[in-house]
Amino acid sequence: MTPSDTLILTNTRVVTQTDVLDTGTVVVRDGRIVEVDDRVSTAPGGLDLGGDYLLPGLVEMHTDHMERHFMPRPKVLWPSPLAAVAAHDAQIAAAGITTVFDAISCGQYSDGSMRRQMLADQIAAVKHARAEGLLRCDHWLHLRCEVADPCVVEIFEPYRQDPLVRVVSLMDHTPGQRQWSDVSKLRQFTSDKGLSGDEFDARIRKSLGDQARYAHTHRLQVLEMLRDRPDIVLATHDDTTETHVDEALSEGATIAEFPTTFAAAAKAHGAGMKTILGAPNVVRGGSHSGNVSAIDLVRAGVLDGLSSDYVPMSLVHAAFVLPEITDLTLPASVALVSANVADMVGLDDRGRIAPDQRADLVRVAVADGVPLPRDVWRGGRRVC
Missing domain, CATH: 3.20.20.140 (Metal-dependent hydrolases)
Structure with a gap:
């Protein structure tokens, strides 16, 4: 099991400051981002975002x-x-x-x-x-x-x-x-x-x-x-x-x-x-x-x-x-x-998806050309 203080968001289009990682993973621990990867995670307990965007x-x-x-x-x-x-x-x-x-x-x-x-x-x-x-x-x-x-x-x-x-x-x-x-x-x-x-x-x-x-x-x-x-x-x-x-x-x-x-x-x-x-x-x-x-x-x-x-x-x-x-x-x-x-x-x-930043994150799906926030985390805690 993933430790309770760790959040793994994977299979997501991670929008960093310079790139969009099409099948990326973001790992959060104790409210901070600790890892940003361009691969899908196989770690147990990861949350599959189904290809939606992940924004700061x-x-x-x-x-x-x-x-x-x-x-x-x-x-x-x-x-x-x-x-x-x-x-x-x-x-x-x-x-x-x-x-x-x-x-x-x-x-x-x-x-x-x-x-x-x-x-x-x-x-x-x-x-x-x-x-x-x-x-x-x-x-x-x-x-x-x-x-x-x-x-x-x-x-x-x-x-x-x-x-x-x-x-x-x-x-x-x-x-x-x-x-x-x-x-x-x-x-x-x-x-x-x-x-x-x-x-x-x-x-x-x-x-x-x-x-x-x-x-x-x-x-x-x-x-x-x-x-x-x-x-x-x-x-x-x-x-x-x-x-x-x-x-x-x-x-x-x-x-x-x-x-x-x-x-x-x-x-x-x-x-x-x-x-x-x-x-x-x-x-x-x-x-x-x-x-x-x-x-x-x-x-x-x-x-x-x-x-x-x-x-x-x-x-x-x-x-x-x-x-x-x-x-x-x-x-x-x-x-x-x-x-x-x-x-x-x-x-x-x-404001950035990068290591040591606060894990303020937004999962965004695009429907009929309109971006729609689906999940929101503040400090690694889901608030919406």
């Missing part, structure tokens, strides 16, 4: 998907924060994601949003579930600081020393610039909110006023609050111009999240920042808000990683789509959703 566990550094479980309908807060976190965690794990940075908004950019109410409950529930071992995935926190919000500094301050906070992004969703340079796209995006034309215009005027009053000062204040947290990775969000990128570089940001133009992405990548776009952008064939195509950035060699953003399953889906429509190999494409992202956030013990 996916790493997600920006998903606001948890909010959907806390507020499943407009203005409806779910009564159990723990249940909401558990539902989010289950869906994330089922998508093959083993490490997730839950992106929680510090601030809001529309009146009537309930994000302020949700923030404390989300953080407390994640911390409680994590401490009690109730989660399938390894959860960390990514706080999204909406710098034009009048209260962002006081919202962020209680959490700036929290050890689970490992990524902070500086965001400004003011209409007329960055993500919403085309205000008509914002009008389309908020069409289900029931706003009249006058109400929409009033919201725009208020947003512009808040940005003028608060954005620059709050940006500086948040940066000052991060001076004693060198372990926190700083990202900027929706950079649109080269000037935006220059500002990010001067502030010490190392990740450019969702740059909206080719010029901004190319400038950031060329300057040494890591660029990340949404996997839904790849699966859909373009941005839902009319911004730069992730596929174009891949073809130009200026995209470093992908985020599932609002659709967890899009991460594994995009990894298999890109080799079909670009020159990327499958290992290089998988790196965009695993090793590359792990490196961005300072986690060098995962």
Whole structure:
């Protein structure tokens, strides 16, 4: 019998950093990968994966998907924060994601949003579930600081020393610039909110006023609050111009999240920042808000990683789509959703199928051209 602390996964297409081993074997002991072989194992107790792919566990550094479980309908807060976190965690794990940075908004950019109410409950529930071992995935926190919000500094301050906070992004969703340079796209995006034309215009005027009053000062204040947290990775969000990128570089940001133009992405990548776009952008064939195509950035060699953003399953889906429509190999494409992202956030013990890495692994079958995670292991323990 195979020792109880050993897991043997065999007859599987192992996706390493450089190759796909068509009939490979991965041996795990005490939660770590100890052997990767290109042959089928004959050892007793091995788990035959029937030729399915074996990928490293996916790493997600920006998903606001948890909010959907806390507020499943407009203005409806779910009564159990723990249940909401558990539902989010289950869906994330089922998508093959083993490490997730839950992106929680510090601030809001529309009146009537309930994000302020949700923030404390989300953080407390994640911390409680994590401490009690109730989660399938390894959860960390990514706080999204909406710098034009009048209260962002006081919202962020209680959490700036929290050890689970490992990524902070500086965001400004003011209409007329960055993500919403085309205000008509914002009008389309908020069409289900029931706003009249006058109400929409009033919201725009208020947003512009808040940005003028608060954005620059709050940006500086948040940066000052991060001076004693060198372990926190700083990202900027929706950079649109080269000037935006220059500002990010001067502030010490190392990740450019969702740059909206080719010029901004190319400038950031060329300057040494890591660029990340949404996997839904790849699966859909373009941005839902009319911004730069992730596929174009891949073809130009200026995209470093992908985020599932609002659709967890899009991460594994995009990894298999890109080799079909670009020159990327499958290992290089998988790196965009695993090793590359792990490196961005300072986690060098995962994201690769290699000896001494954490045994975060995903078995993926392809049905009708769609990659479907079937089994997921975190630290050698099956979680899904």
